[in-house]
Amino acid sequence: MAENTSLDEIDIRILRELSRDGRISAADLAQRVGLSATPVIRRLRRLEDSGVVSGYTALIDETALGYSMSVFVSVKLDRQVDGAMRRFEAAILTLPEVVDCWLMTGNRDYLLRIAVTGLKEFEALMIERLVKIESVASIESSIPIRRVKSGIARSP
Amino acid sequence: MAENTSLDEIDIRILRELSRDGRISAADLAQRVGLSATPVIRRLRRLEDSGVVSGYTALIDETALGYSMSVFVSVKLDRQVDGAMRRFEAAILTLPEVVDCWLMTGNRDYLLRIAVTGLKEFEALMIERLVKIESVASIESSIPIRRVKSGIARSP
DNA sequence: CATAATTTAGCATGATCCACTACATGATAT
DNA sequence: ATATCATGTAGTGGATCATGCTAAATTATG
Numbered sequence: 001m002a003e004n005t006s007l008d009e010i011d012i013r014i015l016r017e018l019s020r021d022g023r024i025s026a027a028d029l030a031q032r033v034g035l036s037a038t039p040v041i042r043r044l045r046r047l048e049d050s051g052v053v054s055g056y057t058a059l060i061d062e063t064a065l066g067y068s069m070s071v072f073v074s075v076k077l078d079r080q081v082d083g084a085m086r087r088f089e090a091a092i093l094t095l096p097e098v099v100d101c102w103l104m105t106g107n108r109d110y111l112l113r114i115a116v117t118g119l120k121e122f123e124a125l126m127i128e129r130l131v132k133i134e135s136v137a138s139i140e141s142s143i144p145i146r147r148v149k150s151g152i153a154r155s156p
Numbered sequence: 157m158a159e160n161t162s163l164d165e166i167d168i169r170i171l172r173e174l175s176r177d178g179r180i181s182a183a184d185l186a187q188r189v190g191l192s193a194t195p196v197i198r199r200l201r202r203l204e205d206s207g208v209v210s211g212y213t214a215l216i217d218e219t220a221l222g223y224s225m226s227v228f229v230s231v232k233l234d235r236q237v238d239g240a241m242r243r244f245e246a247a248i249l250t251l252p253e254v255v256d257c258w259l260m261t262g263n264r265d266y267l268l269r270i271a272v273t274g275l276k277e278f279e280a281l282m283i284e285r286l287v288k289i290e291s292v293a294s295i296e297s298s299i300p301i302r303r304v305k306s307g308i309a310r311s312p
Numbered sequence: 313c314a315t316a317a318t319t320t321a322g323c324a325t326g327a328t329c330c331a332c333t334a335c336a337t338g339a340t341a342t
Numbered sequence: 343a344t345a346t347c348a349t350g351t352a353g354t355g356g357a358t359c360a361t362g363c364t365a366a367a368t369t370a371t372g
Contacts, residue, residue, distance in 0.1 A: 007220070015216050022178045022212035025330065036350050041331070043348095052220040056178035057213060060171050062309045064163070064208040072258075072267065089304050099307035102228075102300040111228065111300070115310035144258040144267070148245050151255035152308055153218045154271035181358065195321050197359070 007052070010035065014043060015156040022056040067115040071122055071141050073130070075110040078137035091133045097125050163208070166191065167199060171312040178212040223271040227278055227297050229286070231266040234293035247289045253281050
């Protein structure tokens with residue numbers, strides 16, 4: 001996808017504006033980056049085609065959906081063979097509660113962020129799903145109090 | 157902001173489509189949720205006004221911007237008084253490298269995700285910025301290998 | 313149970329805005 | 343000097359959103 005990754009300052013400014021407002025029109029975008037609309041939209045299409053911009057999304061308040069609780073879960077597998085990891089990851093991808101998942105160095109753990117409606121749902125997820133995934137050895141969970149900074153990605 | 161949080165199934169479907177494509181037009185959105193455009197756009201405006209939809213953003217590939225490395229940083233303060241926390245959080249908000257930050261339970265730590273171009277930038281951030289923040293007692297960092305699942309929020 | 317009130321959907325209209333194309337200009341590199 | 347690339351302008355066709363009005367459905371009330 002991402003090939004011609006030679007971004008100049010105008011591209012960066014385009015990306016910055018797009019992360020501020022993903023629905024901005026090409027005309028407004030052009031005004032903000034100090035170019036006319038034509039080259040701006042051409043640049044944007046190229047950024048999209050090259051995968052630098054992989055999509056657009058609405059920022060939705062998880063709390064309003066009822067998912068007022070997040071939990072960070074650290075998972076350790078009992079064996080670190082590829083097959084077990086692949087199966088674990090495949091299982092994770094099917095769980096809508098798991099918002100984010102990283103394969104970590106060190107103890108070869110996974111770090112997950114889970115969004116649930118409350119402790120009850122979290123308990124159910126733990127007992128009925130997570131611990132039942134093959135080769136999951138141990139699970140450690142930490143509950144955050146508050147989100148101090150919520151970024152999608154490092155801003156351009 | 158979020159007041160009248162009575163979301164019916166159509167609202168949920170609207171949110172689901174908007175998280176899949178934040179630039180979808182009202183007409184297309186209407187077709188997908190099985191309504192005509194007028195009520196759909198009225199619902200969407202209400203979701204925006206109530207804060208359920210707080211904005212729109214482009215999904216930008218951090219790697220393409222050069223931020224190919226993430227680091228999870230766990231910070232412990234030497235004292236948990238409000239003033240120290242406020243100052244720490246204020247400092248965090250000014251650091252563009254810090255993408256995400258949570259105040260955690262337990263050891264009253266902060267968990268941060270940091271996006272940097274590489275170890276060199278991370279070292280500089282650590283030494284020149286993070287440890288110099290008042291009342292930071294200890295810092296522990298873990299480096300992820302790969303992002304298995306990258307969600308913005310739990311999908312509606 | 314019936315009727316009124318409120319809410320919500322649907323349709324049509326109009327004005328605006330948008331993206332795309334073609335062509336000309338200017339800069340840069342070969 | 344030629345080729346290449348990026349920008350700007352202009353024009354056009356299409357699409358988009360907001361609005362006003364009506365019908366229908368849902369809810370509240372007597």
